[in-house]
Amino acid sequence: MSQPAALTQESPLGDVEVTTSDVERVERALIDASTRLPVLVFYASAIAWLLVATLFGVLTSFKMHVPGFLGDVSFLTLGRVRPAHLNAIIYGWGSMAGMGTSIWLMARLCRTTLRHPLLLISGAAFWNLGVLMGIVGILLGDSTGYEWLEFPASSAITLFVAYLLIMTWALIMFRYRRRGHVYITQWYLLGAFLWFPWLYAAAQVMLFILPVEGVMQAAVNWWFANNLLFLWFGSIGLGTAYYMIPKVIGRPVHSYYLATIGFWTFALFSSWTGMQRLVDGPFPAWMITASIAATILTIVPVATVGLNHHMTMRGYFPLMRYSPTLRFTVFGAIAYSAFSVVGVIISLRSMARIVQFTEASVGYTYMGLYAFFTMVIFGSMYYIVPRLVGREWRYASLIKLHFWGSAYGIGLMVLLLLVGGFAQGLSLNDPTLPFSEITDTVMPYLRGRTLSWILLTVSHLVFAFHFGLMLLGFGRTASVPTFLNPLEREPGEGH
Amino acid sequence: MSFSDFFANLRRYNENAAVIFDHAEPIGRATDLVMPRRRWFDRRDRRKILRPLESAPQSERS
Numbered sequence: 001m002s003q004p005a006a007l008t009q010e011s012p013l014g015d016v017e018v019t020t021s022d023v024e025r026v027e028r029a030l031i032d033a034s035t036r037l038p039v040l041v042f043y044a045s046a047i048a049w050l051l052v053a054t055l056f057g058v059l060t061s062f063k064m065h066v067p068g069f070l071g072d073v074s075f076l077t078l079g080r081v082r083p084a085h086l087n088a089i090i091y092g093w094g095s096m097a098g099m100g101t102s103i104w105l106m107a108r109l110c111r112t113t114l115r116h117p118l119l120l121i122s123g124a125a126f127w128n129l130g131v132l133m134g135i136v137g138i139l140l141g142d143s144t145g146y147e148w149l150e151f152p153a154s155s156a157i158t159l160f161v162a163y164l165l166i167m168t169w170a171l172i173m174f175r176y177r178r179r180g181h182v183y184i185t186q187w188y189l190l191g192a193f194l195w196f197p198w199l200y201a202a203a204q205v206m207l208f209i210l211p212v213e214g215v216m217q218a219a220v221n222w223w224f225a226n227n228l229l230f231l232w233f234g235s236i237g238l239g240t241a242y243y244m245i246p247k248v249i250g251r252p253v254h255s256y257y258l259a260t261i262g263f264w265t266f267a268l269f270s271s272w273t274g275m276q277r278l279v280d281g282p283f284p285a286w287m288i289t290a291s292i293a294a295t296i297l298t299i300v301p302v303a304t305v306g307l308n309h310h311m312t313m314r315g316y317f318p319l320m321r322y323s324p325t326l327r328f329t330v331f332g333a334i335a336y337s338a339f340s341v342v343g344v345i346i347s348l349r350s351m352a353r354i355v356q357f358t359e360a361s362v363g364y365t366y367m368g369l370y371a372f373f374t375m376v377i378f379g380s381m382y383y384i385v386p387r388l389v390g391r392e393w394r395y396a397s398l399i400k401l402h403f404w405g406s407a408y409g410i411g412l413m414v415l416l417l418l419v420g421g422f423a424q425g426l427s428l429n430d431p432t433l434p435f436s437e438i439t440d441t442v443m444p445y446l447r448g449r450t451l452s453w454i455l456l457t458v459s460h461l462v463f464a465f466h467f468g469l470m471l472l473g474f475g476r477t478a479s480v481p482t483f484l485n486p487l488e489r490e491p492g493e494g495h
Numbered sequence: 496m497s498f499s500d501f502f503a504n505l506r507r508y509n510e511n512a513a514v515i516f517d518h519a520e521p522i523g524r525a526t527d528l529v530m531p532r533r534r535w536f537d538r539r540d541r542r543k544i545l546r547p548l549e550s551a552p553q554s555e556r557s
Contacts, residue, residue: 019518024517181514183511248526250524252515257508257509
């Protein structure tokens with residue numbers, strides 16, 4: 001009997017070898033592809049609102065030293081333009097850009113493709129509608145008068161509905177994440193997604209639905225405003241920095257244990273702040289003191305975060321020349337530490353008596369909102385957008401113009417407002433000075449602020465243009481970063 | 496729990512920081528270096544800055 005022929009089986013792919021790296025690359029590409037539309041919708045909306053907020057910001061700043069400018073146009077008076085600017089930057093730019101970055105980070109860290117994109121796109125549409133209704137309402141004179149809560153009731157309801165859609169998505173994503181350790185960024189983002197509805201709902205109920213009486217309204221108002229800065233923007237910013245810095249330099253966070261301590265102390269102490277903005281007001285002394293103490297205690301999470309980031313970056317700072325993400329994120333991380341230190345200083349009673357109700361308070365807010373949060377988000381956008389559209393940013397010169405315009409703009413603004421606010425406060429506390437003379441003291445600083453807003457306007461326009469190029473498919477096609485190779489030159493550029 | 500067990504647990508916990516890295520984007524590989532050299536560097540400075548980067552493995556967008 002003849003021997004049976006040996007059976008051979010060929011691999012259907014021939015001699016192709018699939019490595020673990022290839023599988024991970026494909027998986028990552030699938031995740032990025034699934035997040036493309038929702039994240040770009042959020043980013044495009046955010047940038048549009050950033051331009052609107054910038055326009056109102058320039059106008060507000062100009063009116064502070066030229067009060068008669070457009071004074072006979074009712075919807076452009078300072079009392080309407082300023083809240084329109086603040087709310088556009090908080091709910092239009094900050095919240096939408098933060099949510100866009102959070103969506104991408106959650107998808108990547110949960111290691112699963114984005115589910116239910118329609119929830120997010122509907123959320124974005126309702127959020128845009130809510131912000132539009134709110135801004136128009138403020139300009140038409142329908143502002144509530146509460147700081148950072150000026151949107152009329154119809155807009156607030158729309159925003160809340162939009163947020164519920166987005167939060168539902170976040171919880172579903174987390175529920176269906178791939179098993180494994182939950183990274184510190186996810187803790188911060190989940191915290192932010194749960195803290196925001198609590199803050200917003202509590203403020204809406206206590207100020208509008210079942211309003212508290214008398215001065216407690218001011219207490220609720222400042223509790224909300226301060227906590228929004230810390231627990232919403234601060235959480236998203238810190239979570240983003242904890243991902244971007246290690247990921248860009250290719251080095252894990254220096255001490256994960258320290259990062260955990262930072263998160264829990266941040267969650268514990270931040271929610272008690274807010275009343276330090278009302279020092280010497282008609283409130284129970286314990287409320288103010290508790291907030292001052294909590295603000296001082298926020299030095300603990302700030303120190304842990306700052307130390308962790310610094311030790312992670314040690315030896316890698318020169319890479320900031322080559323990565324826009326790193327450049328913006330590290331600037332924001334340093335600004336976070338400075339913001340917290342300034343916050344502690346101006347919350348002390350002796351200092352608060354001087355700088356309260358002055359431009360210093362405005363400068364402190366912009367430190368948190370722009371110098372820290374916005375710069376970190378810019379960095380995240382420079383990282384995320386190429387991965388969504390499959391192209392590199394086209395012009396490094398525009399990136400540098402954006403960075404230096406923003407850095408100098410916000411640096412100048414914060415410096416002028418803090419110093420000017422201090423000078424203003426000293427003058428206000430001098431009973432011999434007439435009010436007109438006090439106003440003259442602060443005028444140069446306000447004019448300087450307008451100059452800083454011009455710098456910021458240029459940088460925002462540059463960024464919006466560059467982002468538009470990416471959206472329209474005019475980014476650079478490359479599978480590797482092109483600018484590191486010293487032999488290659490960009491067409492038309494002399495680098 | 497002894498001190499040695501405690502510190503061993505801390506070291507194990509610290510390994511969670513590596514969760515964001517994998518085989519395709521491992522520890523030690525930068526992922527986003529896209530900025531060009533500054534125009535006003537002369538050739539000597541250019542070599543000083545780029546030498547350590549050129550010796551590192553090329554990074555890729557994933």
